[in-house]
Amino acid sequence: MATKTENNTATDKKLAVGNATVNENEMKNSSLHKFFVDSLKDIYFAENAIIDALEKMQEAATTEELKDAFEDHQLQTKKHVSRLEKVFKLIDEKPEKKECEAIKGLIKEAEEIIKSTQEGSMTRDAALIIAAQKVEHYEIATYGGLAQLAITMGHDKAADLLERTLQEEEDTDFNLTEIAETSINFDAEQES
Ligand SMILES: [Fe+2]
Numbered sequence: 421m422a423t424k425t426e427n428n429t430a431t432d433k434k435l436a437v438g439n440a441t442v443n444e445n446e447m448k449n450s451s452l453h454k455f456f457v458d459s460l461k462d463i464y465f466a467e468n469a470i471i472d473a474l475e476k477m478q479e480a481a482t483t484e485e486l487k488d489a490f491e492d493h494q495l496q497t498k499k500h501v502s503r504l505e506k507v508f509k510l511i512d513e514k515p516e517k518k519e520c521e522a523i524k525g526l527i528k529e530a531e532e533i534i535k536s537t538q539e540g541s542m543t544r545d546a547a548l549i550i551a552a553q554k555v556e557h558y559e560i561a562t563y564g565g566l567a568q569l570a571i572t573m574g575h576d577k578a579a580d581l582l583e584r585t586l587q588e589e590e591d592t593d594f595n596l597t598e599i600a601e602t603s604i605n606f607d608a609e610q611e612s
């Protein structure tokens with residue numbers, strides 16, 4: 421557990437949160453803070469797993485356009501990992517991974533698509549885009565919720581970082597829709 425018991429007696433530092441002043445230790449022991457930290461560990465695990473998954477998806481994709489999109493987002497995902505490390509630091513917690521069953525399932529789905537579609541086909545790309553968008557939507561829900569919680573709890577710098585990542589996940593989702601609708605879905609529909 422990340423809860424630092426040694427901090428319970430170490431300080432009575434006061435933090436201004438909204439209009440209230442709360443004891444930092446009280447905040448660290450709150451159920452909401454614990455949930456927030458747990459959720460950060462969950463998405464920290466997820467982002468690391470996504471880096472590997474995007475590698476496989478990039479190799480498996482048919483079109484250069486989709487390969488490039490996966491490559492670009494893999495670079496962004498590495499930034500997401502380092503931003504999360506900054507968020508942990510800002511709230512004085514250690515970056516730890518907590519196994520996330522949801523992302524494991526979504527990545528498994530992408531791997532199944534690679535197995536069940538023909539190499540070099542547009543159908544594979546159409547299906548991979550949807551698999552990738554499911555991952556983006558999971559991230560969008562997570563970062564959207566965690567950014568709001570960070571604001572509520574007075575972690576403004578952490579909220580800024582979470583919102584920057586949220587924006588990149590939303591942009592990626594939008595780009596993938598564009599790629600699908602510009603040509604890939606149409607070309608896939610022409611395949612036998
Ligand atoms: Fe991400």
Ligand SMILES: [Fe+2]
Binds near residue numbers: 497
């Ligand atoms: Fe993402």
